[in-house]
Amino acid sequence: MADYEVPELKEYPVVPLPVEGTMEHLSPFVAKPEFQEALNYVGKKIEKEGEMPEYVLVDGWHDKAIEKMGDLLGRYRGFQVFMDSCVKCGACTDKCHYFIGTKDPKNMPVARQDLLRSVYRRYFTFAGKFFPKLVGARDLTEDVVQEWYSYFHQCSECRRCSVFCPYGIDTAEVTMAAREIMAHIGKGQKYNNEIIGKVFTIGNNLGLPEKALANVLEGLEEDVEYDIEVPVKFPLDKKGADILLVTPSADFFAEPHIDGLIGYAKVFHATNTSWTLSSRASEAANFGLFIGSYENMQRISMRIRTAALELGVKRIVYGECGHAWRVGYSFLNTLAGPFDFLDQNYPVPQHICEFTLDKLQKGELNIDKSRNDDKTVTFHDSCNVARASGMGNYPGGQFDIPRAVINAVCNNYVDMEPGTTHDATFCCGGGGGLLTDDLMELRVKGILPRASALNNAVNENGVTHMAAICAICKSQFTKVLPYYGFTMDQIVSVHQLVSEAIILEGQVDPED
Numbered sequence: 070m071a072d073y074e075v076p077e078l079k080e081y082p083v084v085p086l087p088v089e090g091t092m093e094h095l096s097p098f099v100a101k102p103e104f105q106e107a108l109n110y111v112g113k114k115i116e117k118e119g120e121m122p123e124y125v126l127v128d129g130w131h132d133k134a135i136e137k138m139g140d141l142l143g144r145y146r147g148f149q150v151f152m153d154s155c156v157k158c159g160a161c162t163d164k165c166h167y168f169i170g171t172k173d174p175k176n177m178p179v180a181r182q183d184l185l186r187s188v189y190r191r192y193f194t195f196a197g198k199f200f201p202k203l204v205g206a207r208d209l210t211e212d213v214v215q216e217w218y219s220y221f222h223q224c225s226e227c228r229r230c231s232v233f234c235p236y237g238i239d240t241a242e243v244t245m246a247a248r249e250i251m252a253h254i255g256k257g258q259k260y261n262n263e264i265i266g267k268v269f270t271i272g273n274n275l276g277l278p279e280k281a282l283a284n285v286l287e288g289l290e291e292d293v294e295y296d297i298e299v300p301v302k303f304p305l306d307k308k309g310a311d312i313l314l315v316t317p318s319a320d321f322f323a324e325p326h327i328d329g330l331i332g333y334a335k336v337f338h339a340t341n342t343s344w345t346l347s348s349r350a351s352e353a354a355n356f357g358l359f360i361g362s363y364e365n366m367q368r369i370s371m372r373i374r375t376a377a378l379e380l381g382v383k384r385i386v387y388g389e390c391g392h393a394w395r396v397g398y399s400f401l402n403t404l405a406g407p408f409d410f411l412d413q414n415y416p417v418p419q420h421i422c423e424f425t426l427d428k429l430q431k432g433e434l435n436i437d438k439s440r441n442d443d444k445t446v447t448f449h450d451s452c453n454v455a456r457a458s459g460m461g462n463y464p465g466g467q468f469d470i471p472r473a474v475i476n477a478v479c480n481n482y483v484d485m486e487p488g489t490t491h492d493a494t495f496c497c498g499g500g501g502g503l504l505t506d507d508l509m510e511l512r513v514k515g516i517l518p519r520a521s522a523l524n525n526a527v528n529e530n531g532v533t534h535m536a537a538i539c540a541i542c543k544s545q546f547t548k549v550l551p552y553y554g555f556t557m558d559q560i561v562s563v564h565q566l567v568s569e570a571i572i573l574e575g576q577v578d579p580e581d
């Protein structure tokens with residue numbers, strides 16, 4: 070199945086012995102100059118007769134990179150603190166799923182940070198300028214940039230290491246800074262930058278035009294009505310609707326995402342809620358976060374504000390997308406606010422799980438939990454929800470609320486083992502802009518700790534399905550867990566479980 074070794078599932082925790090250089094061969098495709106330009110970066114192409122063009126660093130790249138690093142150090146106080154405060158205690162070394170899965174010591178969080186820190190020291194500290202060897206400072210060379218490109222695309226910005234660091238050093242922020250510096254000198258990542266370009270030109274990550282989206286939604290209405298004989302609607306660009314739902318575009322076509330979208334629509338239908346999707350903001354995802362670009366993150370976020378204003382909605386609700394929720398929960402107001410034109414009686418924005426739980430608790434949904442009795446479900450806490458956002462109006466809501474929704478619609482639920490859930494959850498292995506086939510080896514190896522914990526839950530508790538509220542997690546799991554013997558249909562959306570259990574007025578079940 071793969072031309073590299075797929076790690077063996079073992080009982081968690083297993084910390085490997087480091088093996089130098091196991092992943093130095095792997096780096097993602099570089100963005101073409103035209104995709105760089107769409108994001109206000111630059112790029113340089115060298116044509117060679119009879120060969121593929123090469124995308125190289127721009128003229129004057131060295132000074133531009135150092136200047137950019139200085140700019141980021143001045144703009145982001147945390148980045149400066151993270152560069153100065155590591156005491157090499159080693160607490161983070163065994164906490165990264167990519168180190169556990171690949172054994173490459175440069176995938177230890179502290180080592181990853183040092184790839185950048187060593188250059189920072191050389192150009193921004195007294196000791197590094199005058200006694201570089203004494204303090205482990207090094208010059209920025211093309212080889213160093215290549216090493217950055219490789220290993221800063223082997224970090225999913227999951228923040229697990231920061232939970233265990235006594236100083237709270239967040240490697241994700243270091244990775245974002247490194248990616249921003251590289252994009253600035255012509256070495257942006259193809260996957261992320263192309264996707265952001267599609268959001269700007271078409272409105273979503275998939276490049277799904279408005280007409281195609283309208284057709285998909287119309288088809289969904291027909292399918293659901295055919296299945297249960299209830300005319301559940303999937304409105305698009307409905308002016309004056311109460312709620313604008315922004316959701317990852319994977320919800321429009323991929324399994325199991327689309328079953329989640331059907332779940333949201335059934336909840337809205339059952340509660341007589343007026344809602345709409347938007348063709349302008351037909352994407353919740355915000356890959357500007359992954360490349361560390363405040364400007365691009367802001368540009369992407371502004372589509373949501375504009376759509377909300379144009380449609381005259383009163384509330385914004387986010388569908389199941391981990392990093393989109395992080396941007397929405399933590400930054401939306403700063404990036405695209407103020408949202409004083411929305412109804413202030415509700416959170417701005419609100420997560421679909423909060424919305425559904427509220428309706429469940431008020432008894433507004435007719436639920437038959439036994440309809441999920443063919444499953445024993447566990448829940449994967451997605452990194453960006455667990456460690457970089459909240460939910461509800463109390464600390465820890467992001468852990469309780471999705472579980473409360475699942476427990477309200479399923480009789481059989483178990484958590485995976487402690488140390489692999491909540492704020493210690495393991496990344497799916499494909500987050501942070503790494504969900505691309507050119508990084509498949511990394512994705513297969515990086516999923517190891519999560520797959521091990523799931524396997525233990527299967528063996529010890531009879532778990533049959535794992536639910537998630539992140540589009541990237543669902544895509545990564547359905548594609549990569551089969552390497553470890555799981556099947557794609559073992560991954561479910563949380564609102565897919567809701568959809569199974571809910572009974573709408575007038576519903577006729579296929580088996581009836």
Ligand code: SF4
Nearest residue numbers: 165224225227228230
């Ligand atoms: S943020 Fe996550 S992927 Fe990156 S170094 Fe830390 S644990 Fe590893």
Ligand code: SF4
Nearest residue numbers: 155156158159161234
């Ligand atoms: S846990 Fe924090 S202080 Fe300790 S080595 Fe890792 S980054 Fe440095």
